[in-house]
Amino acid sequence: MATAANVYWDTYLKSKVSSKVRKSIRIDTLKKVLCLPVSHFDDHHSGELLTRMTNDNQAIGKACSDTMLSLIRNPILALSSFIYLLTINWKLAIICALVGPMTLLVGGGFGKVLRHNSQLLQHRVGGLTSVLQEILGSSQIFKPFGLEKKLLQTFTQNSDDVSKFEIRGGKIQASLSAAANAVGLLSFIVTFIVGAYFTASGSMTVGGLIAFIQLMNHLTWPFTGLASSWGELQQALGAADRIFKTMDERTEFTDIPTHKVNHEFTNMKVDGLSFGYTSSRSILNNVSFHVEAGQKIALVGPSGGGKTTIFKILLGLYEPSGGDIQINENNIRDMKLQELRGYFSFVPQENVMYSGTIRENIACGRLDASEEEIVAAAGDANALGFILELPEGFDTHMGEGGIRLSGGQKQRISIARALLRNAPVLLLDEATAALDNESERLVQKALERLMAGRTTIIIAHKLSTVQQADQIIVIQNGRVAEKGRHDELLQSEGLYHTLYKGIYSESHLKKGKPLYETFPL
Template sequence: MSSHPNGAPSPGRPGGLGGPPVRGSAAPKVRAKNSKATVRRIWSYLSRQRAGLLMVYIFTVLNAVLALVGPYLLGKAIDSAIIPRDYGLLIRFCIMLGGIYLLGSAVSWVQAYVMTSVSQRTVYELRRDLFAKYQELPVGFFDTHASGELMSRATNDIDNVSNSLNQSVTQLLNSLIMLSGSLVIMLLLNVPLTLIALITVPLVVLASRRITGLSRRYFKNQQRHLGELNGFIEEAVSGQKVIKQYRREQSEVARFRTISDELNNASIKAQIVSGLVGPVMNMLSNLNFALIAGIGGWMAYKGMVTVGIIVSILNYAKQFSRPVSELANQYNLIQSAIAGAERVFEVMDMPSEYSGEQPQPLDRIRGEVIFRQVVFGYQPDAPILNGVSFTAQPGEMIALVGPTGAGKTTIVNLLTRFYEVDGGEVLVDGKDIRALNKNELRRQLGMVLQDAHVFSGTIRENIRFGRLDATDREVEEAATLANVSGFIARLPQGYDTLLGTDGTTLSHGQRQLLTIARAILADPAILILDEATSSVDTRTEMHIQQAMRTLMKGRTSFVIAHRLSTIRDADRILVIQGGHIAEQGSHAELLALEGIYHELYNSQFKQAIQAG
């Protein structure tokens, strides 16, 4: 099993080199943006759809105008046709009203269709940028964040943004037009009744601000618990074999209930508080209706206003209070979206591991590697390596051995620049690797890990992952060199056989051979083998070792191994202990020293005899 350099078991990131913590803290701290800044950033994505937004604006204005014309015509129909009993004029008014309402429905549908297209394209770009950001973040970030929680940011949080964009943008614009339009027409119809209709507006604003301010906090808490639950579920599903092996089903169910209860409580609070908006607004709207109807009826009795004007103002007052209520409801939805967007932008604001790098090409390297007084620790006060120095000549096979947590994996983590040295320097062909472009450096590094990670897709696609421009013939040649072509030929679809998630349809040895074929195809100058044969049977180990010898031929190789029998042919063996190189030499030289390596080798030899 791969382990943390500090001796703790790795959390098991597929295909990762151990899983050390981010230095200094559990995770990089990035302060969440405030609401205004987050809304501006969402708008920066939305504004890219200018043509669609223009269409949405036109249809929203048209829809609002049609909605404003209806109540005015209704009042005119009462005063001009119903009270005078002019049925011919009444029919014409009915036809006009019917046409307006039908046209309004059609315009509303087109508006919704266009806005859906705009919002989905916007969310597509946001999700694309978030995924691209994930590819730029350093390995340490993923070592300290549950993959399920990161998935939640790319799915649930962005879905909240999508839902808000679908509904809120047009609703906000429509509400603003309806508010201003209704107020103007009401003032033109009758000023006293309009002032009465405005009495409840301060109450509506005050209630909505209090409720929505409280709901925002609850929605953000809800999203945080949802991310935790997704992270737990992802770990539980991927670790089912371990859970069943240790009979921990009930304890996992209990943990799920605990986390789920926290989410449930947070969700209930968020929904209850946000749910108060509707009833409170309806109560105030009904109060407003009663005031206008009562006072308007008295004014009509005194001859101060017509019945038609009262009916029109009642409808406009309803249209006036409805946008206020809808704005409050939309505010709740927007707060949920802002809470999700903040979590997304927190990740997008984290520094990329490629920041400040120049895209300079790197010629084919010879493979000389020098560690010169290297000091490094995942935590500032807990160094793992203390002044490590050694030189690997081009084409040499260097084996790294030592107890768990000694720093073997840390050495290759520094060579690949998954982490940067705290002191000293690492040189490749005489150049400090900190001056080299990471992508160019890693392009010439090949890795075969203990946890052989296979992607969903065909066998051919998994091998071609090592070099995407490789031809089918080159893929098959790499498979032959890796001793993997034999079992591929026995599969029903051969190289086109589809593999499930993590390649669970293959044995561990078969997955390991596929990763070796992938590395052969990549043709690296420097090769890293991390416990590549530790989890397979003896016969499979022989096939893997043969493939590894083919892969290592002519390349500088670093081999991390607990089975010392697998590295007897190494040009040099480095014994790592306590963060420094305690011994180094060939297999024979180290045995002759009768030191740490001699003790490790003999203990394994005795265990093999006892097992036999």
């Protein structure tokens, strides 16, 4: 019974320690990841971060239970055995003790190789996870295009790469174990030969030699086991290196802050704004404009001109390389990020929906919102009708990325989220792009309610939707090509005139009327 109880508590306590270590590392890692700037996610695929929080985390947890206990228990067992063997024959005991340094040398040599291989393996696993994420999230593309075979080939190639490093790691681990056992066997043979000599010369009895040989296993076995545990520790350290690399990254915040909406807004001045994602590639060059409270400002121009980049800088996702932005006469460089972001509500072109209910996704706009405020926001966003038609209403689970909803429905959920946030400045990035006419009409009405009484900056390719804007700023190749009201820009016959006439003549005729007369801003 005592043995059974010992096995139970040994297994349970090791499992508990490992679990708590993994949980702590997972939470600390995610906390760090949530504080990383957007630029970090530009350079690192989410699959890589996912691997660090799963596979690497698992390896560290295992090392903190079984491996660490072995590294503590085995030396103690070996030392105790050595002391006991000294009482039988100190000369043979010293010969046996030589197995320790030899085993540690073997473990140290193979350990470095194992650690390096572990890092390379986990990097490949991260790539494999990234490919798998992309495949699983693109069923609506790979099925219509018949990409199953191509994606399988890509996944197989990455899987083969992972398998190669797994097999290599197995070879290294096997070589380490074999070398450690060879050292132990060599020690046994040498001890037996020397012991036989002592017995033949009469300095040691046959019974003493037999007792010594039986007991020396308690000295050699812990050292050979120590080599294997050392190899496992090196693999765990390789995983820890990857996690620590993430933990050492520069962050936006030292700790996750509490965000609050700033309701006071009088004006914003963008002066000489410049930015480049790399030092060799400039996206914005000397962009300047002024926004007064209550105005509707439109950013238009050819794709790739830098319009969305302006939004990213306003939201504090990137730091400008030149120029200044002032809100209420305060430079944003002097603001904390949560203060800066508290001025804005944002409706992106491609909406992000979280796995969970419709209620939870709308409440992302303000986490302390009441049920009445959530329902009101859904109503103002023209989303209440379709939500109530769903079997579970606001408790309907949206699926991964909101896959159970249409594009127009997701867009209206996003607008409801922005309404609930109730920030003074609204940023709209092509909020009606890629929608059918009926969805666009519903979304446009929701946007009208959202823009009412708010300062609004709109990115638009449908120029007919921004004709009533207080100021239209035309961005071309990262520069302000021209700015003014719709009529002024048409009269100047510049780039805006060219864009408007070209788009209008091609696609914006509807029964002899421009689209804005049918769906006014």
